[in-house]
Structure formats: C-alpha cells, structure tokens
Amino acid sequence: MNTETHEKLKTIKQSFHLSMNGTISHSMRTKGLNYKINWGIPLHELKVMAQSYGKDPILAAELWKEDIRECKILATYIMPPEIMTPEITRNWMQQTSTQEIAELLAFNLFRYLPFANKIAHEFIASPQSITQICGYQILSSLFADGQTPSPQNIDSFLNQAKVTMEDTEIKTKHAAYNCILRFCGLGESYTKAARKNLSHLDIFQT
Missing domain, CATH: 1.25.10.10 (Leucine-rich Repeat Variant)
Known part of the structure; x- marks a missing residue:
C-alpha cells in the first residue's frame, strides 16, 4: 500500500468514529447482520463519503480487505467496474x-x-x-x-x-x-x- 492510500484509509477509519450510530449497529446485530466491526453508519452517509474519493481501485481494494462493514460498503462504491475481472x-x-x-x-x-x-x-x-x-x-x-x-x-x-x-x-x-x-x-x-x-x-x- 502506498503512502497516499494509507493516509486515505486512516482518514476514513477515523471518520467512522465521528459518524458512529450505536442504535443502528445494535439493531443490525439483533437482525443477524454480524460484522467484526460495525459502526452503524447509514448507507446514504457512506455514499456521500464515497463521492468525495471518486473511483479509486487501489483504495477500494484496501478497503475491501478490512473486516469492517463500512469499509466493504465504501469499496463497492469506489471500485471502478472496468477494473474487475x-x-x-x-x-x-x-x-x-x-x-x-x-x-x-x-x-x-x-x-x-x-x-x-x-x-x-x-x-x-x-x-x-x-x-x-x-x-x-x-x-x-x-x-x-x-x-x-x-x-x-x-x-x-x-x-x-x-x-x-x-x-x-x-x-x-x-x-x-x-x-x-x-x-x-x-x-x-x-x-x-x-x-x-x-x-x-x-x-x-x-
């Protein structure tokens, strides 16, 4: 992972703390949506966050590696389809x-x-x-x-x-x-x- 991507990933993870929604996270767990880490951030907020980064295959690949709900969702937004095989x-x-x-x-x-x-x-x-x-x-x-x-x-x-x-x-x-x-x-x-x-x-x- 290059330095730029590392900093982006670090910033994204830090932003999750600020946007955490414990009520939604708890509700998901009770419905069987179990993640290692789930900040309970609504999809519309994650979509807005993804738009600020644009399409970025390197960042998307690193986000996908994280066992965190919000990271995986962001990856689906910012991975360019043409990169996928x-x-x-x-x-x-x-x-x-x-x-x-x-x-x-x-x-x-x-x-x-x-x-x-x-x-x-x-x-x-x-x-x-x-x-x-x-x-x-x-x-x-x-x-x-x-x-x-x-x-x-x-x-x-x-x-x-x-x-x-x-x-x-x-x-x-x-x-x-x-x-x-x-x-x-x-x-x-x-x-x-x-x-x-x-x-x-x-x-x-x-």
Whole structure:
C-alpha cells in the first residue's frame, strides 16, 4: 500500500468514529447482520463519503480487505467496474458473509461489469444462498435497466428460478421472486414465459 492510500484509509477509519450510530449497529446485530466491526453508519452517509474519493481501485481494494462493514460498503462504491475481472469478482463474492454486502455488491458494482449477465447466471446456480442472492440482485438490476436476456438466458434464468422457488431458504426465494417480477416487467412476452414455466408455483396473481 502506498503512502497516499494509507493516509486515505486512516482518514476514513477515523471518520467512522465521528459518524458512529450505536442504535443502528445494535439493531443490525439483533437482525443477524454480524460484522467484526460495525459502526452503524447509514448507507446514504457512506455514499456521500464515497463521492468525495471518486473511483479509486487501489483504495477500494484496501478497503475491501478490512473486516469492517463500512469499509466493504465504501469499496463497492469506489471500485471502478472496468477494473474487475471474473476472478476478482468471484473472490469478492467468496469473501462476502452477509446479505447486506451481497446486495450492495450487486447493486453498486457488479451490475456494471461488462460480464455482469454471465456472472449473474453463474451465481444463481451456486449452492451458496448468499451467492444466489447476489446473482438474483444483479439480474434484477439488469432487468430494471431494460436489458433483455437472450432466449438461451431466458430458459436458464427461469429454470434456475424454478429450482430456487422450490427451495426452503426464505431469503433466497425472496430474491428470486423479486427478480421474476423484474423479468416480467420487461414486457408481455416475458410475463407469458414466466407464467408458462412457473405456473405450478402459484406466485402470479390471477
């Protein structure tokens, strides 16, 4: 780590003390969001803080190494998508232990990757629920942005969504369900495809 990045990291950590919110931190712990260190700083404050640093791959990489909630969230904001490779993306995913960080990785960073669609399909087929949640969040973001999947990807998505919706993991099912709704939002033909493939799940209003 160079001197400039070291000083930035030091300044960021010091700022967390000033912005600490014990009430939010305690609330997160009671809801199962366990981090080694969690200052309870709201997302909107972290986003503003990230804007002051801009895109900085070196700082983002160092922030990600820290086992601190706020550091990891800042990393998702300031890492340039073009710097990420499939290998780095998988490594970051493997180092993610909470649903909050998985969703923020998807929404703030992974959705902008040039290989976002491919990695999302890989993630939703993972045996790890937190990885699946990230994958569905990436696809939800892509669908929300109006990106339409190829016929092959439609089949892949709906087949995997069916498997997920038949599972017992509530959080994963919720992520898949929201993704299905985003998929249907692409247009009538997509809604028909979802209804045809997922009709037995009784998730559509009549």
